[in-house]
Amino acid sequence: MKQSMTFIPTLREDPKEAEISSHKFMLRAGYIKQVAAGVYAYLPLALRSLKKVETIIREELDKIGCAELLMPALQPAELWQESGRWNQYGDTLMRMKDRHDRDFALGPTHEEVITYLVRDVLNSYKKLPVSLYQIQTKFRDELRPRFGLMRGREFVMKDAYSFHDSYESLNKTYNDFYQAYTNIFTRCGLHFRAVQADSGNIGGSESCEFMALTEVGEDTIVYSDSSDFAANIEVYNLPEGAPSPDGKGTIRHAKGIEVGHIFKLGTKYSSAMKAQFKDENNNLKDIIMGCYGIGVSRVLMAVIEQNHDDNGIIWPKALAPYDVHVIIIDTKNEKQVQTANYLEDLLTKNNYEVLVDDRNERPGVKFVESDLIGLPVRITLGRSLEQGLVEVKFRNSQDKVEIKLEDLLTYLKNNY
Ligand code: ATP
Ligand code: MG
Numbered sequence: 001m002k003q004s005m006t007f008i009p010t011l012r013e014d015p016k017e018a019e020i021s022s023h024k025f026m027l028r029a030g031y032i033k034q035v036a037a038g039v040y041a042y043l044p045l046a047l048r049s050l051k052k053v054e055t056i057i058r059e060e061l062d063k064i065g066c067a068e069l070l071m072p073a074l075q076p077a078e079l080w081q082e083s084g085r086w087n088q089y090g091d092t093l094m095r096m097k098d099r100h101d102r103d104f105a106l107g108p109t110h111e112e113v114i115t116y117l118v119r120d121v122l123n124s125y126k127k128l129p130v131s132l133y134q135i136q137t138k139f140r141d142e143l144r145p146r147f148g149l150m151r152g153r154e155f156v157m158k159d160a161y162s163f164h165d166s167y168e169s170l171n172k173t174y175n176d177f178y179q180a181y182t183n184i185f186t187r188c189g190l191h192f193r194a195v196q197a198d199s200g201n202i203g204g205s206e207s208c209e210f211m212a213l214t215e216v217g218e219d220t221i222v223y224s225d226s227s228d229f230a231a232n233i234e235v236y237n238l239p240e241g242a243p244s245p246d247g248k249g250t251i252r253h254a255k256g257i258e259v260g261h262i263f264k265l266g267t268k269y270s271s272a273m274k275a276q277f278k279d280e281n282n283n284l285k286d287i288i289m290g291c292y293g294i295g296v297s298r299v300l301m302a303v304i305e306q307n308h309d310d311n312g313i314i315w316p317k318a319l320a321p322y323d324v325h326v327i328i329i330d331t332k333n334e335k336q337v338q339t340a341n342y343l344e345d346l347l348t349k350n351n352y353e354v355l356v357d358d359r360n361e362r363p364g365v366k367f368v369e370s371d372l373i374g375l376p377v378r379i380t381l382g383r384s385l386e387q388g389l390v391e392v393k394f395r396n397s398q399d400k401v402e403i404k405l406e407d408l409l410t411y412l413k414n415n416y
Contacts, residue, residue, distance in 0.1 A: 001322070003357045006044045009033065010369050020216045022304035023148035025313050029372040038145025038153030045373065046300065048321035048353075050156065053188060053299050054135050056318065057158050060183045064176040066131040066160055071113045073137060077103035079112040083272045094139040094153075106139035111269045111291060114161045119275035122287060125165040128277060131173055133160035135296060147216075149297040150257065160292040165277060170264055170288050174206075177262050177292045181210050185259065188299055189316030191306055193254075195221050196231035197261060207263040211256030212302035219256045224249040257302045258295070265289040313374030314395050322355040323347075323416070325375040327367070329382040331360050336381040339390075339405065343379065350409060371395070377416055379408070 008030035017034075018024035026032045031046035042050055058068065080086035080093075086103075094106040107113065114132065122128055138157045145153050160177070164170040178194065185192045190212050197209035209232055211221055222238045223230035226249030233253070238244075242251045267286035270276065276284045300319070307314045317323070326343055328336045337358070344354045355375060357366050363382075370378055380391040389402045392411065403411050 001355050003355060004359050006355075008043070008045060008369075008373070010372060018148070020147050020150075020305065021308050022301040023150070025304060025308055025372065025374075026148055026301070029312060029369070029374065032148060034148075036153075038142060038151070040149060040152060040154075042297075045321040049300055049315070049319045050297065052319045053296050054158075056184055056187045057135065057294060057296070060180040060187075061133055061158075061160065064131070064173075064180050066133050066162075066180075068134060069132050070134050070136060071107070071110050071117070073107050073139065075105050075107050075110075075113055077105065079116055079273075080105060083112050083115075083269055085112070092140050092142065094141050107136075108138055108140040109157075109293070110134070110136075110159055111161070111265070111289075112273070115269045115273045115275050115289075118163055118287070119270075119273060122163050122275070123277050125277055125279050128163055128165045128287070129169045129173060131160060131162040131290075133158060133292070148301060150301045151218075152297065155298065156296040158294040158296050162290040162292070163275075164288040164290070165279060165285070167288060170290050174262060174264055174290050177290070178208065181260050181262065181292075181294070184294070185210055185212075185299075187318055188303055189307065189318055190259065190299070190303060192259065193221065193223070193230055193256065195223070195256070196235050198232060198234040207261065209256075209258050210260035210262075212259050212299075212306065213254055213256050214302065214305045215255055216305060217255035217257040219258055221254045221256045222251050223254065225252050226250070257298065257305070259299050259302050260292075260294040262292045263290060265291050308374070311368070312372035315374045315376055317376055317416070320353075320374070320376050322353040322375050324352050324354045324377045324379060324412075325370050325373065326354060326356045327363075327370060327378060327380045328356065328358055329363050329366075329380065331358060333385075335385055339381050339385060343381075343390075343408070346409065347412075350413075352412065377412065 010030045011028045015027045032040045034040055077086055096104050135158045139154055142153055145151055162173045192210050192212045195209050195211055197207045220233040222233050224244035227246055229244050229246045238251045240253050270287040275287045277287055279285055304313050326340050328340050340356050344356050347354045376395050378393045388405050391400050392403050393400045
C-alpha cells in the first residue's frame with residue numbers, strides 16, 4: 001500500500017486530551033479519531049491491527065469448538081425486562097425508542113439475546129454442551145469514557161456464551177476458555193496475569209479476569225510474591241505486606257487493565273428467562289451457563305501501552321498493521337521509486353505486508369512519522385541505492401545496517 005493512497009492523519013503535537021501513551025500515540029500516529037466522547041473511528045491502520053486481534057481470537061476459539069454467530073446490537077426492552085436488568089442496569093444502558101414508542105437498548109452485552117436464541121432449542125441434555133461467540137460493537141454509556149479505546153462508549157467486544165447440563169460440563173468449558181484466553185493474549189504479545197475476580201453486574205459465581213499489567217491500569221491486583229495467588233482487590237482487599245490468604249508469601253500490588261473476563265454464570269439467566277432442558281430422566285432443568293468476554297479494541301491499547309518508547313509505537317509482529325515500512329527519501333529519484341515498487345511486489349509475494357512512504361515530504365518528517373506508526377521493519381531507499389544498498393532498521397533497536405538489495409529478502413527471513 002502506498003502511503004499517499006491510504007489515510008493516516010498524523011498530528012504534530014501531543015493531543016491535550018490524551019493522558020496515557022497508548023491514547024496519545026494512537027491519535028498522533030493517525031490510528032483513531034474521536035467522533036464524540038468515547039466514540040472513535042478506527043482509521044485504516046487501526047482496523048488492520050484490530051482485524052489481527054480478531055483473527056487470533058477466531059483461531060483459538062475454533063480450536064475449543066466454539067462457533068461464531070452474530071447477534072443484533074439493537075435489542076428489545078422485553079428481553080431485558082424478562083431478565084430483570086432493564087431496571088437494574090441503570091444509565092450505562094443506551095436506551096432508545098422506535099417510531100411506535102417501543103423501548104430498545106443498544107447491547108452492552110448479550111446474555112438476554114443469546115438466552116432467547118437458545119431457549120426451546122437446546123431443550124435436551126442430548127443437545128448440550130454448546131458454546132457460541134460473536135465479535136461485535138458494544139454500547140455502554142460509561143460515566144467517564146476515557147483513555148481512547150480503553151474505556152469507550154462504543155467498543156468492540158468478543159463475547160461468548162456456553163450452555164451445559166451439569167457443572168462438570170461447565171467447568172470443563174470454563175477451563176478450555178481459560179486456556180484459549182491464555183493463548184490469545186500470549187499471541188497478542190501481552191504481558192498479563194489471570195486473577196480471581198468479582199462477578200459484578202452480570203451475576204454468577206466463579207470468575208477470572210485477564211489483566212494486562214501496566215502502570216496506567218484502572219484495576220489493582222493483589223498477588224503473592226511466592227505463590228500463584230492473584231486477585232482483583234475488589235475480591236480481597238489486602239494491603240501490601242499482608243500475609244497471602246493461601247498461607248504462602250506476602251501480598252504485593254500491581255496495576256492492570258482488564259482485557260478479558262470469564263464467568264461461571266450458573267442459571268441466573270436461564271431461570272429468569274425459562275431456558276430449560278430435559279435431563280436423562282425427563283426432568284426439566286434450567287440450563288447452566290458460562291460467559292466469556294474480551295475487550296478487542298481495548299487489547300490494542302493495552303499492547304501499545306506495553307510496547308512504545310518516547311517516539312511512538314513499537315508493534316509486536318503479530319499485531320502490526322504492516323510488517324515493513326519502505327521509505328523513499330527522494331520521490332523525484334526514479335531509481336528509488338522503482339525500487340520501492342519492486343520491493344513492495346517482492347515482499348508482498350513473500351507474505352510480508354508493506355507500507356511505502358511515497359509522499360513528497362522531507363526525510364526528517366518521514367522518519368519521525370515512521371517511528372510514531374511503529375511498524376517492526378523500516379527499509380530506507382536513499383543515496384546508497386546507487387551502490388545497490390538499502391538501509392534496514394528494526395523499530396525495537398537503534399542499529400541500522402546496509403544490505404545489498406539482492407540479499408534483502410534472505411536478511412529479512414533470517415532476522416524478522
Ligand atoms: P470494566 O470493569 O473495565 O468496566 P467490565 O467488567 O464492565 O469492564 P465486561 O462486562 O466484563 O466489562 O466486558 C468484557 C470485556 O470488555 C472487559 O474485560 C473489557 O476488556 C472490555 N470492556 C468493558 N467495557 C469497556 C469499555 N467501556 N471500553 C472498552 N472495552 C471495554
Ligand atoms: Mg469484567
